[in-house]
Amino acid sequence: MFAKGAAVIQLFEEWVPKSLAVEDDKIGLQLGTLQKEIKKVMVTLEITDEVIDEAIAEKVDLIIAHHAIIFRPLKHLQTDQPAGKRYEKCIKNDIAVYIAHTNLDIAEGGINDMMAEALGISKTKVLSVTQTEPLLKLAVYVPEEHHDKLMHAVMQAGAGHIGAYSHCSFNTEGIGTFLPEEGTKPYVGSQGKLEQVKELRLETIVPERKLKRVVQAMLKAHPYEEPAYDVYPLKLEGKPFGLGRVGKLEQEVTLREFNEVVKKAFDVPMTRVVGDLDRMVRKVAVMGGQGARYMSSAIFQGADVFVTGDIDYHTAQDALAAGMCLIDPGHHTEQIMKSPVAEYLHRRFQEQGYATEVVVSNVQTEPFQFI
Template sequence: MYAKGQTVIQLMEQLAPKHLAVPDDRIGLQLGSLQKEIKQVLVALDVTDEVVEEAIGLGADLIIAHHAIIFRPLKTLNTDQPVGKLYEKLIKNDIAVYISHTNLDTAEGGMNDWMADALGIESSGTLEDVHTDQLFKLVVFVPKTHHQQVQDAVLRAGAGHIGNYSHCSFNIEGIGTFVPQEGAHPYLGQQGKLEQVEEVRVETMVPAGIRGKVIQAMLKAHPYEEVAYDLYPMDLKGRTFGLGRVGKLKQPCTLREFVDVVKKGLKVPHVRVVGDLDRDVKKAAVLGGSGSRYVNKALYKGADVIVTGDIDYHTAHDALMAGIAIVDPGHNAEKMMKEQTANWLRVKLEESRCATKVQASAVDTEPFRFM
């Protein structure tokens, strides 16, 4: 059985929830339809003509990419122009394009975490906060016979996280009463008769981003036809998600040695470097993509060096004066998302017993050539 397009995207959004994107980022479905079976998914960094040809050759129904193909509202769609031809080719071959950009960067276990792991950075924080989860209190009343079943389902769905603790809940035993009315099909009791049941009141915390998932899990595990539960907002902050990562290096080294770590970890043949190659590097920051405006943030966080792309001349001079080193591996260093995302999605589809295949693009979309 092949997964529907919406199912594939629901799984993808478990990795990179849309609410984690920065405001106005061009994410989500950009072209085509998800109302179809998906036999083959191609994961790409960029959607170029070569990538589209690769997708056609694979028989792909869906491309999941990191960089958007539509940045601004279209005023015309001229198929005589290169971009118009690209859209036309995708449409004629019924290939949908879905973008996961800053939400994938920000997500725990996403782009910036992958890059930090590759560089040996023991991440202890972000460079810029993007989203803080609003917390809700879930209260549900469960018959004692199904207490553990419902509690386990709710906690497995992601509820119950407080700081560095998981599976947090509070449970109180009591007596629940109800009278099944005409038309009811009660799990316990009879129509028209007062029923008293030993029940447990289960309380736990739920981040706003997974409310639907937790409630669905609770209702599925609960035996009652009508489940009594409350969900109300709390005046507390949940987990904070952000762009970039900063932390101590597992192996402190010189900047010269760290350059080799970057080239090997991010699989790039060349980098641009700002700073004294013999200086010590103990704490590092990393941000995928364009990071010129994050250099000062890395300095403020105590980093000796920041690894990021698209550094301009004046930012480099400012960094030299401020005393922070820069290693620029280029924007294309984000290419690691192809294998990482494909592997993650492949496992999720296999767990769902779907026959949909996922492949990482083999096309090198680096536009620069170093001579």
């Protein structure tokens, strides 16, 4: 059985929900339809003519990319122009295009975490917070003998995390009453008779983005035909999400030595570096793509060096004046996302019993040559 396009994206967005993206980001379905069977998905950083040709040769139904194929509003669609040719080629070959940009940057385990891990940065924090996830309280009433099964189900679905603690809940005993009316099939009791049952009220905390999955798990594990439960908001700050990461290397190294680590981690032949190459660095900020405007955040958080792409001349001058080191390995370092995204989708398809295949684009999309 192959997954429908909508099912593919539902699984993907459990990791990188659209709600994480910054305002007005160009994400989501940009070409084609998801209302079709998906036999093969291709993951790529961006979509060039060569990537589309590769997708056609591979008989791909859906491309998932990080960089938008449609970035600016379309004033026309001329198929004799470069962009128009790409759109036409995708449409004629029934290839849908879905974009995950800043939501993939920001998500836990997303591009910025991938880059930090590749550089050996540990104990990371968000560099620039864009939002704090709302927290909700779920309270559900369940017969005592089914309490453990239900609690395990909701915790497995993502409830019950407070900081570094999991399976957090509070449980109180009580008596539940109900009268099964005509047409019901009660788990306990019979139609027309008021029942009293010893129940436990299980309370636990749920991140808003996981509520649907947690409630579905609760309903599936609950023995009652019509479970009673409450969901209400909390005035507590949840997990912070945002762009970039900042953390520490295992030990101090010179800027020169760390630059070699960057080149190897991102497979680039050269970088642009700002700062004294013999300076010792340990605290590192990193951001995929173009992060120059977040240099002040890196300085504020005490980073010794900021690794990001597309550093402009004036930002470099400002960094020198502020005593901040910079390493620019280019924008294309974000290609680090291809294999992890493909691996995630492959695992989720296997879990769901889908035969949908996932491939990684082998096309080199770096526009620069280093001579």
